[in-house]
Amino acid sequence: MSKEGKKTSKLKTPKIYVSKPIKINLTSLKNKIYRADLEIDGIDHSGASYEGRVFLNNPEANQDTPRNLKNGYVGSIYVFAHGGCYGDSGHCEIRKERRLYDYRSSNPLLPIKKRLIITIALSKMTKGTKDIRVTIVPILSRNLPTRNISDFEDVVKIDTIKILTYA
Amino acid sequence: MNLPWWNWTSEASIKGGIPKAFSDEFVNGTPNPLYKAHILVPTSNPPFDEDTRRDPQDPSDLPTPQMIDELLELNDFDDFDIILENIHDQIHGWVGGSMGLVSTAAYDPLFWSHHCMVDRLWYLWQLRHGFTNGMQDMLDEVLEPFPLKVRDVIDIRNLGYEYAVAQISVSV
Numbered sequence: 001m002s003k004e005g006k007k008t009s010k011l012k013t014p015k016i017y018v019s020k021p022i023k024i025n026l027t028s029l030k031n032k033i034y035r036a037d038l039e040i041d042g043i044d045h046s047g048a049s050y051e052g053r054v055f056l057n058n059p060e061a062n063q064d065t066p067r068n069l070k071n072g073y074v075g076s077i078y079v080f081a082h083g084g085c086y087g088d089s090g091h092c093e094i095r096k097e098r099r100l101y102d103y104r105s106s107n108p109l110l111p112i113k114k115r116l117i118i119t120i121a122l123s124k125m126t127k128g129t130k131d132i133r134v135t136i137v138p139i140l141s142r143n144l145p146t147r148n149i150s151d152f153e154d155v156v157k158i159d160t161i162k163i164l165t166y167a
Numbered sequence: 168m169n170l171p172w173w174n175w176t177s178e179a180s181i182k183g184g185i186p187k188a189f190s191d192e193f194v195n196g197t198p199n200p201l202y203k204a205h206i207l208v209p210t211s212n213p214p215f216d217e218d219t220r221r222d223p224q225d226p227s228d229l230p231t232p233q234m235i236d237e238l239l240e241l242n243d244f245d246d247f248d249i250i251l252e253n254i255h256d257q258i259h260g261w262v263g264g265s266m267g268l269v270s271t272a273a274y275d276p277l278f279w280s281h282h283c284m285v286d287r288l289w290y291l292w293q294l295r296h297g298f299t300n301g302m303q304d305m306l307d308e309v310l311e312p313f314p315l316k317v318r319d320v321i322d323i324r325n326l327g328y329e330y331a332v333a334q335i336s337v338s339v
Binding site: 045049050051076077078079080081082083084085086087088108113114115117141142143144145147148 | 208211212213215217220221222223224246249250253254255256257259260261263264265267268269270271272
């Protein structure tokens with residue numbers, strides 16, 4: 001294993017994210033939903049890259065939990081991140097404002113959105129359930145150039161989680 | 168110039184991971200230029216002066232052909248965009264090392280064949296669902312630093328290349 005690999009393996013296990021309960025009344029939508037999505041928005045991608053394994057109603061899920069529906073696993077989000085800032089002070093500050101008729105691309109560090117289609121999983125898993133908790137278990141990419149990444153333990157930073165159903 | 172795509176869903180990839188053309192350190196005793204490259208950025212903070220590296224995960228964790236079939240069936244551009252991006256990100260994380268970060272990924276020769284595969288999937292989706300389907304609001308976005316807009320590059324046939332849609336061979 002390379003020097004960098006050793007450095008990575010010594011990192012503490014990143015924190016697992018568990019959401020507050022999301023209230024949803026599936027009983028009233030039974031047999032009417034043709035699609036359900038889980039949307040995670042406002043994801044920070046300035047630091048380390050990771051796989052976020054997403055589990056529904058399994059707040060005890062961790063890095064060793066098998067990825068199957070029985071354990072609430074509904075898919076993974078993958079965050080390809082920037083690895084910290086390699087410029088001078090202010091280089092990676094996000095400028096959100098865009099002038100009218102400014103058609104230039106938006107700032108590459110703006111938070112991103114991920115979506116998992118969870119129609120089958122939701123219909124199978126939540127019979128009678130009205131509260132859903134979302135657990136995101138981060139698995140860091142291996143052997144990353146780590147020198148400008150400071151926040152490995154708190155890698156999952158998000159703004160909102162939504163469950164969208166289409167009936 | 169030809170740029171081969173790395174089909175991460177192929178049987179060879181799911182068994183063996185990164186193609187040998189990229190993973191063999193030497194070819195006939197000569198260092199393989201596709202195995203690694205050097206990152207030299209003296210102006211970065213701190214300066215970069217190192218070779219690219221990889222640390223791939225288990226090949227069985229690569230995307231499956233079924234995932235790609237489902238991706239190409241999506242009608243809505245926003246769905247396609249967000250799920251293709253997730254698969255793209257997955258491969259970067261799967262390869263790990265320099266490919267695992269935005270700042271360093273493009274230095275790895277494998278980056279280009281990975282992105283060629285992403286470009287190919289985009290083309291295959293367009294053939295099924297239309298070249299500008301769902302993109303009307305973006306056609307006038309400027310593609311800095313190039314003097315081009317999205318509408319100028321939306322159809323790769325206007326750029327002078329295309330991808331084979333399928334491959335059939337017979338023994339003769």
